[in-house]
Amino acid sequence: xxxxxxxxxxxxxxxxxxxxxxxxxxxxxxxxxxxxxxxxxxxxxxxxxxxxxxxxxxxxxxxxxxxxxxxxxxxxxxxxxxxxxxxxxxxxxxxxxxxxxxxxxxxxxxxxxxxxxx
Amino acid sequence: xxxxxxxxxxxxxxxxxxxxxxxxxxxxxxxxxxxxxxxxxxxxxxxxxxxxxxxxxxxxxxxxxxxxxxxxxxxxxxxxxxxxxxxxxxxxxxxxxxxxxxxxxxxxxxxxxxxxxxxxxxxxxxxxxxxxxxxxxxxxxxxxxxxxxxxxxxxxxxxxxxxxxxxxxxxxxxxxxxxxxxxxxxxxxxxxxxxxxxxxxxxxxxxxxxxxxxxxxxxxxxxxxxxxxxxxxxxxxxxxxxxxxxxxxxxxxxxxxxxxxxxxxxxxxxxxxxxxxxxxxxxxxxxxxxxxxxxx
Ligand SMILES: [Cu+2]
Numbered sequence: 295x296x297x298x299x300x301x302x303x304x305x306x307x308x309x310x311x312x313x314x315x316x317x318x319x320x321x322x323x324x325x326x327x328x329x330x331x332x333x334x335x336x337x338x339x340x341x342x343x344x345x346x347x348x349x350x351x352x353x354x355x356x357x358x359x360x361x362x363x364x365x366x367x368x369x370x371x372x373x374x375x376x377x378x379x380x381x382x383x384x385x386x387x388x389x390x391x392x393x394x395x396x397x398x399x400x401x402x403x404x405x406x407x408x409x410x411x412x
Numbered sequence: 413x414x415x416x417x418x419x420x421x422x423x424x425x426x427x428x429x430x431x432x433x434x435x436x437x438x439x440x441x442x443x444x445x446x447x448x449x450x451x452x453x454x455x456x457x458x459x460x461x462x463x464x465x466x467x468x469x470x471x472x473x474x475x476x477x478x479x480x481x482x483x484x485x486x487x488x489x490x491x492x493x494x495x496x497x498x499x500x501x502x503x504x505x506x507x508x509x510x511x512x513x514x515x516x517x518x519x520x521x522x523x524x525x526x527x528x529x530x531x532x533x534x535x536x537x538x539x540x541x542x543x544x545x546x547x548x549x550x551x552x553x554x555x556x557x558x559x560x561x562x563x564x565x566x567x568x569x570x571x572x573x574x575x576x577x578x579x580x581x582x583x584x585x586x587x588x589x590x591x592x593x594x595x596x597x598x599x600x601x602x603x604x605x606x607x608x609x610x611x612x613x614x615x616x617x618x619x620x621x622x623x624x625x626x627x628x629x630x631x632x633x634x635x636x637x638x639x640x641x642x643x644x645x646x647x648x649x650x651x652x653x654x655x656x657x658x659x660x661x662x663x664x665x666x667x668x669x670x671x672x673x674x675x676x677x678x679x680x681x682x683x684x685x686x687x688x689x690x691x692x693x694x695x696x697x698x699x700x701x702x703x704x705x706x707x708x
Contacts, residue, residue, distance in 0.1 A: 360572060364609040371572065391610045397537035397571040400501050403612070403670060 323381070324348045330372050330394065331355040333401025341410045342384050352378040360396030363409065369395060384411040447595055447697055448559035452690040454482055454489040454524075455599075457636030458656035460534060461518070462511040463500035467659035467672035470680060474705070475518050478657045478686060481705060483523045489688065490557065492524050495636040495654060496532025496568065496601030498548075505543065512547040528555075532601045532637065533568040541569035552579055554586055560691055561590060565600040567615040573602055574616050584624050595697050597689075598625065598633040603653065605646050608664040613638055622646050632698055634689065638664070639672075641687075641702055652700060655685040681706035 326348055329336045342348055352361050352372045361378065362369040370378035384390075394405035459475045468474060482492060499511040512535070519527060529548040536544045541551050551566035563586065567575050575583075590596070598604075604618035615621070625631045631649045639656035640663065659672040660683030676682050685704040691697060 358571070362609070362612075393610060393612060395573065395612050395616075397501075397533040397568070397573070399503055399538060402501075402533075406669075 322347075325351055327351045327353070328361070328407075329353055329355060330359040330361065330405075332357065332399055333394070333405040335361075335392070335394075335405065335407040338407040339410060340407070341412060342382075344384055344387050344411050347381065347383045350380040350382065352380065357398060358396055359394045359398050359405070361392060362395040363390060363392040365390040371396060384409070387411050446559055446593075447691045447693045450690070450692050451490045451558050452487075452688050453557075454485075454492045455495055455634050455654050455687040455689060456482070456492060456657060457495040457654040457686070458497040458532065458639055458658060459494065459515070460497050460500040460656070460658035461515040462502065462507075463658050467675055469675060471658060474657055474681065474684065475515070476521075477681070477705060478684075479519060479521050481703070482686065483521070485688075488524050490524075491526035491528060492522060493528045493599055493634075494519070494530070495599055495634060496530050497534045497636060497656075498529065498532070499535050500658075501534040501538060503538065505539065508539070508543045509546070512543060516547055528564070528599075530564045530599055530601060531566060531568050533571070533573070536566075536569045537571040540571075541566070544569075552582065558691065559693075560595045560597055560697075563596065563598045565598055565604075565621060567600055567602045567604070567618065572616060573612070573614065575618070575621055580617070580620050580624065583621060587624055587628070590628065592627055593629050595630040595691075596625070596628055596632070597698075598631065600633065600635045602637045603635055603644075603651060604633060605644065605651060607638065607642070607644065607653075608670075611664065611670040613664065613670075622649065625649060630697060634687075640683070652687075654687050655683065655702065655704075657684050657686065657705065660684065679706060 324346060326340055328350055330352060331354060352370060354372045354374055359372045360369060361372055366382050368380045368382060370380050372378045388411055390409045392407050392409060394402060456478060461475055463471050498515050502508050531541055531544045531551045544551065551569055552564055554563050565575060566579060567573055570576055602615045603613055604615050604621050607613040626647055633649060633651040636654050638653045639661035640653060641655055642653035644651045661670055661672060673683060685702055688701045688703060690699040
């Protein structure tokens with residue numbers, strides 16, 4: 295990931311936080327569910343289409359985790375009993391790492407995944 | 413009382429033997445606020461007591477080796493600071509306390525008795541610093557030493573890597589009492605800037621702390637977390653990461669995963685070490701020298 299891409303992403307944090315807070319989602323948007331648990335995301339690899347808006351719905355099976363997708367400048371807390379939503383529209387093909395950014399234990403450093411945009 | 417200096421040792425520390433003096437730290441002598449006496453302190457970081465695994469088959473001996481290395485310094489530092497991840501994390505609250513008690517026992521063999529601590533996420537993030545504070549006290553505090561104002565910042569007791577609004581307010585109030593040319597050293601665990609966010613090498617609200625520090629002309633940050641020497645400037649503020657005392661991690665972004673670098677049986681303890689920081693009354697205020705643990 296280039297520094298430029300990250301800088302762009304950082305500017306979008308506010309908008310992303312807003313998106314994550316939206317109570318509902320538009321009918322046409324694709325929803326991708328990701329489950330978090332110590333110390334993995336399921337699925338660990340998510341394939342998306344370039345230009346297609348997507349809502350990532352995040353839940354946890356055990357404790358609080360974080361979901362951070364630095365290239366898109368988005369993150370969310372993933373707490374038990376809640377659904378965290380992150381809306382993104384990938385505008386470039388490539389592979390983008392996501393990770394847990396809320397320290398969750400001895401395997402925290404290995405808790406990550408990948409978004410592939412085709 | 414004249415300050416005892418081992419000339420040869422201090423000259424080495426002061427730049428002739430490989431020490432790097434932080435740039436942009438020349439202190440205006442006329443300014444009033446300045447280092448009052450030459451001295452040095454030692455930074456140890458990321459000892460991860462309780463870790464077991466292939467990246468360090470000598471994990472049970474590494475901390476003791478570091479203590480022995482610090483005790484063997486020809487001139488003893490004024491104080492020693494551990495910048496977090498004293499212990500390796502565990503979900504078991506009893507085991508966490510056992511590791512902290514063992515860590516405290518081992519470092520009690522340090523000749524220097526002025527030892528200061530700050531937490532890392534392995535120590536404090538799972539219980540918001542409860543066990544850490546039982547053993548090591550407050551995770552954020554200030555102290556003054558020979559003209560330098562030291563600020564210990566806690567960016568790990570919140571598991572989301574936040575300093576938090578109340579601590580930022582505390583920092584702001586502390587800084588409000590200082591002259592703009594006051595030499596300031598910040599001690600913290602995580603980088604206060606976005607070093608490698610996709611490896612969690614960041615503090616979510618670190619930029620707010622940097623913004624509060626930016627009006628001050630002589631600020632230096634020492635931190636840990638990334639298990640390697642690293643130097644970075646945000647504006648005129650240098651940030652220096654220390655090597656760890658358990659296993660080295662790869663250079664930021666140098667490989668797909670932040671997996672520990674493999675133990676090298678031919679060079680045990682390679683990539684591990686600690687740091688001396690020299691403070692001087694003239695010239696650049698601070699000099700640093702890295703001391704590898706496997707140095708013969
Ligand atoms: Cu996690």
